[in-house]
Amino acid sequence: MRISGLFFVTLSVFTLFAGLAPRAQAVEEGQLVKKEGKWEYYSGEDPGLKYLYLKGLITQEEYNKGLKVIETKERVSKPNFNIDVNNGLNIRVGEKFLLKLRLLTQVRYSYSTYNKAWGTIGDSRNEEILGGQVEFRGVRKQSDSSVFTVPRTRLQFLGYAIDPDLRYNISLQMDQAPYNQEGGNGRVALQDAYLASWHIPVATVQVGQQRVWFNRALVSSIATSTFADNMLVQRMFAANQMNSRDIGITILSDEDQYKFNYALGIWGGVGPNLTNQGVAVSQALPNNSSLPSNQQRTFNYDTRFRNGEMMYTARLLYKISGNPGYGQGDILNSRVPQVAIGAGYAYNPAQNYLSSTRSDIVDRAYRQSVANSYNGRLLGGGVYDFQTYEVDLIAKYQGWSFQSEGYYRHQRVRTADDGTIPFSPATATVLGPPVSLGQAWGWYAQVGKYIIPRKLELAVRYGVLDPSTKQKHDLTKEFGVAINYTFDGTYNNRLVIDYTNLTQGSGGRAPDRFPYESLPGFGQNLIENRINVQYQFYF
Secondary structure (H helix, E strand, C coil): CCCCHHHHHHHHHHHHHHCCCCCCCCCCCCEEEEECCEEEEECCCCHHHHHHHHCCCCCHHHHHHHHHHHHHHHHHHCCCEEEEECCCEEEEECCCEEEEEEEEEEEEEEEEEECHHHHHCCECCCCCCCCCCCCCCCECCCCCEEEEEEEEEEEEEEEEECEEEEEEEEEEECCCCCCCCCCCCCCCEEEEEEEEECCCHHHEEEEEEEECCCCHHHHCCHHHCCCCCCCHHHHHCCCCCCCCEEEEEEEECCCCCCCEEEEEEEECCCCCCCCHHHCEEEEECCCHHHCCHHHCCCCEEEEECCCCCCEEEEEEEEEEECCCCCCCCCCCCCCCCEEEEEEEEEEEEEEEECCCCCCCCCCHHHHHHHHHCCCHHHCCCEEEEEEEEEEEEEEEECCEEEEEEEEEEEEEEEECCCCCCCCCHHHHCCCCCCCCCCCEEEEEEEEEEEEECCCEEEEEEEEEEECCCCCCCCCEEEEEEEEEEECCCCCCEEEEEEEEEEEEECCCCCCCCHHHHHCCCCCCEEEEEEEEEEEEEEC
16 A cells, blocks of 8 residues: 655654654564564664554564665665875764875985996995896995985775784785886885784784884884984884884783883894795705715705794884874974883894805895894804894983884804704805804984974984994995975975985905905995985875
């Protein structure tokens, strides 16, 4: 039986105000109802529609269709989600789900000049790791360089689900390295993938691949850096000797709520996208010597050993005044001094650096990461136990900013070999006498000032590092000046122009690179002057 719209509305209003509808005999609002052997949830009913059904004016089928129409109209008129743009694209559904999408892109032009020593002696202490039959233990630069790059492209998915205090972060990187001889630039790689529980602010928990809370320079996002790149001294003293990320678990306090804060972590210790099961050695069969010499390379073991040890980190932070955070410049033009001091400790044992560049030893990706962080001279030295210490200070006030860190790393050689016979003894020959590198230390300081508040910043920085205290002529000194302009008063849309003078000592002995030390001029300073012009878009 069909009812006109006027009649339907009239009855609905009449029953609503005159109370004609009796108490419901079927379904109350918000009840679970068993229908056809299944339990279904009814969130609500229209009184007029119920009256028609109870009076027999409409059938059960028409009643159910009417409910669906009303529910659909309510969802359309009162949506349970919203989309907005605020530091990314934000999608919210109710109060228990948020997805924030962010995109970071940096486009850069770089021009570098190199002194004569770069073209004759080159750098044999921190070589680029490549595979194949030809092995490179040094790099020379015999001409100036002029290049366009997209050094960083990042896509980030973060927010919370089920519970606002249960948060997630999935980040992808498509970065470009200065060298691309193996064709890896621009490939998608996982940067972050972790879950975080913020239910207890004094003891939040993060599990997965994430940033290691150790030294200030690498905790800070590169998107908030005053300069286009981190300094060599900042990269070299990473907790795991290779990267700001690792896989593990962190327990830390919410720095926005407390003056005194801590962060404790347990990690794999071999960087992102790799476990210590991927750190191995090639070992010969017991009867290797019985094989023809041209076949000894064919039969060997890819042996995992010392894979049960993990990296441990601890960081303490005390906010003397305000909350300076981890951004480098005082972009907020603080009216109250923002000052904090921090300290960190990292213990990373059983790191397999037995091979320098020999492609007949596995784990090349692992060694490439070590070399990219300027720790290449350690390769070939054995199995290390590293203990790294750092202290840092940051201060901001009225557009001024100051940041400084000091580092010290104890580099203990646990063993110089893996205790077995290599599959081809000739490839295991290390020329020259044994090398003792000793320890490593470094420091830097950076000062900046927003000449135009929230718009134009000038900054200068200087750093020194000694990668091996028992060797000579190997100090690295880095001086830089930067000017950056933010078009919208944030880090989202800005231009960075910086100049760097980098002086590296080419001397100092390093494992498995003895022939370079007899070259005329070995130990001279390698000097690079570099200018970067970089535009950053962070949506």
